[in-house]
Amino acid sequence: MGLIKKVTTWSYDDLIDYLSVNPTRDEVTHYKVDPQNEEDDSIMKMHSVKDFGNITCLDYSDFEIGLVAVGEKGGYIRLFNVMLGDGPEYDPIDIRTRAKQQRCVNTLGLNNNGLIAMGLDRNRTDASLQIWDINYQSTNSDIVNPTFSYCTNENIVSSKFLNETGIIVSSTKFLKEIDIRAPHPIYQHPTRLSYDIKLNPFNEYQFSSYGDDGTLAIWDKRKIANAAASSDLKTAEPLLVFEKLVGLGAASKKYMNSCFRWSTVRNREFATLHRGDMIKRWWLGSCGSAEEAEDGVEELFVSTVRDINTTYDRVVTFDYIPQSNHRTSIICMRQSGTVYRMPVHQSYTNAAFNNYNSLMLSNCEVPQVDELRITGGEQQSNIENVNKSMRRLSFEDLDLENDYMPDADDNEEEHGSLELTDGEENAHVSENNFSILWKPENLLEKDISVIIKTRAMLGYGLDPMSTVEMIDGSKTLQNNAYIRNTWRWLAIAKAAVDDGTMVSGDLDLGYEGVIGIWNGLSGISNQNRLREGKILTDKHLDKEIEKIIKLRRKHKHALGTKSGLSRFSDSPKLIQRKLCLIISGWDLSSADFEEKYQNIIKTGSYEKAAAWAVFFGDIPRAVDILSSATKEKLNLIATAVAGYMAYKDQPGNNSWRQQCRKMSAELEDPYLRVIFAFIADNDWWDILYEPAISLRERLGVALRFLNDVDLSRFLERTSSTVIENGELEGLILTGITPSGIDLLQSYVNKTSDVQTAALISLFGCPRYFKDKRVDEWVQTYRSMLNSWELFAMRAKFDCLRTKLSESSSGQIRADVKPRQMYIQCMNCKKNISKFDAGPTTKLSNISQPPNSGLSLSKKYGMTNTPSPLERQHRKQSCPHCGTPFPRCVICLLSLGTSNLPFVINGASGEQLGEEEQSDENCDAAKEPTKELESYERKKLRLNEWFSFCLSCNHGMHAGHAEEWFERHNICPAPGCSCQCSK
Incomplete structure (x- = not known):
């Protein structure tokens, strides 16, 4: 069984190193991979070392670049620098050694101090776990000189260095952690899930293993240690168990089993290989956080599983290729020894539209949000x-x-x-069925x-x-x-x-x-x-x-x-x-008909003009219109339509009517179809049933010719x-x-x-x-x-x-939204507007409520009419408490004064803008529209409105404020240094 193993510490460039063992287990190859290039040529074969005897395990040194250790089924361990493997003048094998009692090497591990741990088959006299120092190993002897020895009479099947002194080891019966500074294991725990220990690169406490039947287990060594603290041995309790996940008969393929990989891109993710043609990616979730748990161990569960079909079948091993932006691809080895890479197309798990119809996309793999933005040109409002x-x-x-x-x-x-012939259509659609999207x-x-x-x-x-x-x-x-x-x-x-x-x-x-x-x-x-x-x-x-x-x-x-x-x-x-x-627009006189005909003929629609003549019941005019067309086809059709005058009074069926019915079914133009359908049977329903004719045209025919019952x-x-x-x-x-x-x-x-x-x-x-x-x-x-x-x-x-919503009687029937802003009196804090219009009252008809006192005074001949000075004073003061309105600091007139003796033009910038606009639209400047004049009047009224500074509370007319702050920054009130414009 082959092996591909990612090396994390050898490269200082943007390339990633991989070590592989071919499926025949007699060759070790060093590859460099460009993670950002998805092409197969991004996999570069650097060095190769051959002539091994049935490789069973492989490991590399994180400290010394290129140092590789290989274990063979015959019991020998070979150490060499794979970087020098292709040199003909250099022997790549530096050390070749074995245990005292020669037997199969099941597992190897190297740490940064130069220690090598080898796990061996069972022997009654020789320890199965032997740890020795490469720096003190004699090159003259092929028998290893172990520094530490453990696990006599056990079959060690897997081991991994945790650090310089700690190692986790598993035999066919026990799972144990050993500190080489102590004579006895820290703990040992009976379990049958002991093959192929792999450490989680994102969590130093978690690791995986599998059993004889392919059952996969996820462990946390803190929980194992706590469980083993009792004097009695307890059965191991992994965090997660997956029954027979890595395939039946996994124990027979225990050497370099590579059906499982922890992700080097994302925490709580691993992948498994199935049937040689599918890779499953597993995402784990946790219940709460590790800090909330009493023992600090997370409660894990499977949150998502995704299947990835491999590009080629008969894949025997794989590993992750980490890329930028938390993306990944996969490097695979086939049963033939061919190595290729396979892209992983990440699917989005969440999608949402924002208010601008841009699509926001995210997935559980990448901690960022992609946006599919609509970048069309902005349309400027042209409401004016x-x-x-x-x-x-x-x-x-x-x-x-x-x-x-x-x-x-x-x-x-x-x-x-798509424009395809009949012979190409099916093949093209099957190959590229997205081209119509x-x-x-x-x-x-x-x-x-x-x-x-x-x-x-x-x-x-x-x-x-x-x-x-x-x-x-x-x-x-x-x-x-x-x-x-x-x-x-x-x-x-x-x-x-x-x-x-x-x-x-x-x-x-x-x-x-x-x-x-x-x-x-x-x-x-x-x-x-x-x-x-x-x-x-x-x-x-x-x-x-x-x-x-x-x-x-x-x-x-x-x-x-x-x-x-x-x-x-x-x-x-x-x-x-x-x-x-x-x-409906069909109340037309005969003179109006002719005007409509000419308007339609000007557009070149002779067929429609003739049909309208039929709609008005004027068949001879329809013939004249068709005869005046420049198209020879329409002239021939006019001749056929003219037969209506000869056959309209003849009852029964004849060849002319049959030919008209045939043409009404075969012609493409809908107006010609309804003409022949009508003259064939003299039935207006033939026109009303034609869906290609607009609703308004059919409505005009119905209103003009149908009786009351048929029209209803x-x-x-x-x-x-x-x-x-x-x-x-x-x-x-x-x-x-x-x-x-x-x-x-x-x-x-x-x-x-x-x-x-x-x-x-x-x-x-x-x-x-x-x-x-x-x-x-x-x-x-x-x-x-x-x-x-x-x-x-x-x-x-x-x-x-x-x-x-205003009715013909002046009543507003919509629910008018109340004003969200109004001016209140500084003294009584009330709205300076006297009356509030109700939602059902016409705003222009608001009048003063009847004054009972005024009515009585009129009854007895008394006058209570206020003088012009009093009326002016009321307009310049609060209608509730009589407090005068503040004065404009520019003109010193009271705010709210109407009919000012001068015109407030406001800022000059707007006048310049209007002049530029008038230059562009000369016609509009020469003949100002009512809308522009109305806008100017509203603008001048707006310039007379209240305007206050929220900092210094000085007020002025809005137009005066624009004129002043166009040239100044300081408040115009004497002694005030407020920068109102800021």
């Missing part, structure tokens, strides 16, 4: 830039830019695309949390139209077409709410969907669409809806579009159908489908209603995009209804923003929620 001037939109503009398609990412390196960094960058953070930094969702423009202009967002179209519908619906065209009297239908309007009272019964205390009947509802329709008509004229209503069938739900057509069935079936699938574009059908929240819940379950769900739901909740799911989304999104330290965006989100 996204508030572009939005032109007035109506529901008829829903189809604008409807052909938007996000840019496809064709980076094969990121996506690992994304790289970890790319996968994390595409994670929804990273996308949510990027969107938030850009002001996603704070304004619907700006969000649409943001999606159009960014490639890093998850800019799917359905998200973009949903925000566009929200932008148009919000514009309708803002201009009041969806409100009539006591009824507010803002953000309502098609199905809610179609179902009448039952569709809005679970929402707060009426003023408080109002009761709505079916007739009243029809009147209010008709008012909204007329209001929309006036708004449509104001927009400059052409008016006109399509012809509807005689229906009891005519009013609902008209409003449904309006909010279509709307119910379609709404159930979009809610179940979480299709965002289905919000045009459900609206921002409880049904819409069900749709958003399915969307969140499918995509985990809680950001979009929270922002969209704000437009209807809690203004029209309340839902616990929305509250959960809102709180989750707020927590995410706080964890990313996007506090400004979180504050804007809170303000948006409060603003959108």
